[in-house]
Amino acid sequence: MCVPLVYLVLRAFEADPETLVQVVFRLRNLYLLGNTLALTFSVIVATTLIALPLAWLVVRSDLKYKTLLAFLGVMPLAVPGYVMAYALIGLSGFSGFANTIFGVRLPRPEGLWGATLALSLYTFPYLFLNLRSALMGLDPGLEESARSLGRTRLNSFFTVTLPHLWPALAAGWLVIGLYVLGDFGVIALMRYEVFSYAIYTQYAAAFDRIYTAWLALMLVGVTVSFIVIESWIARRRRYARVGTGVARQAAPVSLGAWRPLAWLFLTLVYGASLGLPAMILAFWLNIAPIAFDYATLWQVFLRSALAAAPAAILAAALALPIVYLTVRYPSRLAWVMDRLVYLGYAIPPLAFALAMVFLALNVMPWAYQTLGLLIVAYTLGFLALTVGPIRSALLQMGTRTEEAARSVGYNRVQAFFAVSLPGLRRPIIAGALLVFIMVVKELPITFLLAPTGYTTLATRVFAHTSEGMLYEAAPYAALIVIFSSLFVGLIMRYEGKR
Incomplete structure (x- = not known):
């Protein structure tokens, strides 16, 4: 960060x-x-x-x-x-x-x-x-x-x-x-x-x-x-x-x-x-013209999903140990780490992407405009979104179940994976889904860091709209809205079950 x-x-x-x-x-x-x-x-x-x-x-x-x-x-x-x-x-x-x-x-x-x-x-x-x-x-x-x-x-x-x-x-x-x-x-x-x-x-x-x-x-x-x-x-x-x-x-x-x-x-x-x-x-x-290339639409959607999925999984994987440390072992160092998680989200995306550009050009030019660097930027930029659901669930879970597991012979690591991790599955998935949908809609970071010729749904909508080609942008915009609507529905359903 x-x-x-x-x-x-x-x-x-x-x-x-x-x-x-x-x-x-x-x-x-x-x-x-x-x-x-x-x-x-x-x-x-x-x-x-x-x-x-x-x-x-x-x-x-x-x-x-x-x-x-x-x-x-x-x-x-x-x-x-x-x-x-x-x-x-x-x-x-x-x-x-x-x-x-x-x-x-x-x-x-x-x-x-x-x-x-x-x-x-x-x-x-x-x-x-x-x-x-x-x-x-x-x-x-x-x-x-x-x-x-x-x-x-x-x-x-x-x-x-x-x-x-x-x-x-x-x-x-x-x-x-x-x-x-x-x-x-x-x-x-x-x-x-x-x-x-x-x-x-x-x-x-x-x-x-x-x-x-x-x-x-x-x-x-x-x-x-x-x-x-x-x-x-x-x-x-x-x-x-x-x-x-x-x-x-x-x-x-x-x-x-x-x-x-x-x-x-x-x-x-x-x-x-x-x-x-x-x-x-x-x-x-x-x-829109009947001859619209829907194969291209599907290809662009897959590109967006293939960039969003690794970022969502990586964000959830990074958030889990940070949340566990700050909740189970609170300290000044843990507090500093917890605040740093929000740094990527608090910095405006364009400024954050620009910082990643300068970093790549000065230290690792081979990584500039690669899909790997784009995924890392997505992960750091939206990591904070996965922390909230996991922290809330871990706080509500308490320590008694892990203590009971340790009393029958499990060590700390075994107790966490056997008892706590299954209870964190839903918030981990919820946080990962949130990152996934935010990446699919993301525009500034993609503009600065995406590989040459790598277009996503968001960049297609913006490019066509800025050129006045509104009917060409319509299918990409509609797919973003439909896909995002399904995710919002999951949020509300999750809230109702809670």
Whole structure:
């Protein structure tokens, strides 16, 4: 985890002091920083306006079909950001869906508002999941106490409920912020210049590699500041109740005359986040040439799967001993190792890939643009995703079963493989599946590290869409969405069984 970042720093400081001053204090850097922060905060505001009322309706209201509504609230995760951008672009223009079907020529979405719309419709489930979990675990007695003291329902929500949702909001904002900072596909298709776009164009055009390294370090600095702010917010208050008794489930709130407005809100959210990409993909698939090469589609899918499967297996294999060490033998060293696991995921993908490029070119040029290096980058970048499920299961398992096995003659290793490992099979598979699907949808790392001519589903969608060849991109985008939808369904089914 540390070596690529070290090489990124070394590359950045290769220049002489005068060149460093010119590179670091360029006026363009402030322009890129302003655009990056504007996009990040715009997406955070937009996703909050979507996810907060959506979570409240799904958890606290008396609406029917809440399980289905919750599932639909998570389903946009199956639509990658660049596919959402593809759908918005396919809706507009002379040959777009709106003009072809309704005769209404919509302007092409681009710039800050286009990127904000595409990213918000895809990322709001991250915040929705956090808020839904927080509302389900919040003691309704807190709001009832406020109501008994004369506060209205709306006032008690803003003064009692909302402050208790700050940890969930901060955690969701952090995930969304990190994603926006590292995104490349959406901002490139929407023609909006931020740090990640500048990094790619500088590297691809081979203009100034030192400036590219500094742009990557600046992006890492912005990312670290977001992590620090989230940690500071989480430490400032206490959120546990101090009263006696057992927390209850909140009674459903009757919407009354607000029910039609609630259904209108849900229809708009689900229609824009799910219906729009499905409709646009169906439209372009319908007008696509009959002679489309589906053999190529299958070949590209196999390439994506053959790169994702080894990365998923390797990530699970690396996560298991790290989790076991940090849970069973906690220490300062174990804590440092646990934090380092998240380094690859916290660094924006484009900056992380660029660090891997510098590492390969300086130390092992034979590995540059090889499938092996791409798989290693995938593994390090998404290793953190496998840690959570395994850690939760190992903590719930406790140590008594292993101690009982040792009492009848097993040593530590035998006890782990005979008793603990079978109980960790489901979380290991769940973590590996999560890495697998993230790799299939991944774009920035693939762009910089993939072997020459090695195309994946994600790169095909982006390449065709950026060239305006929307019907050629449709089959690849549809396959990504269908495949990802199956995975999201597995997540929800797993949650129900838990």
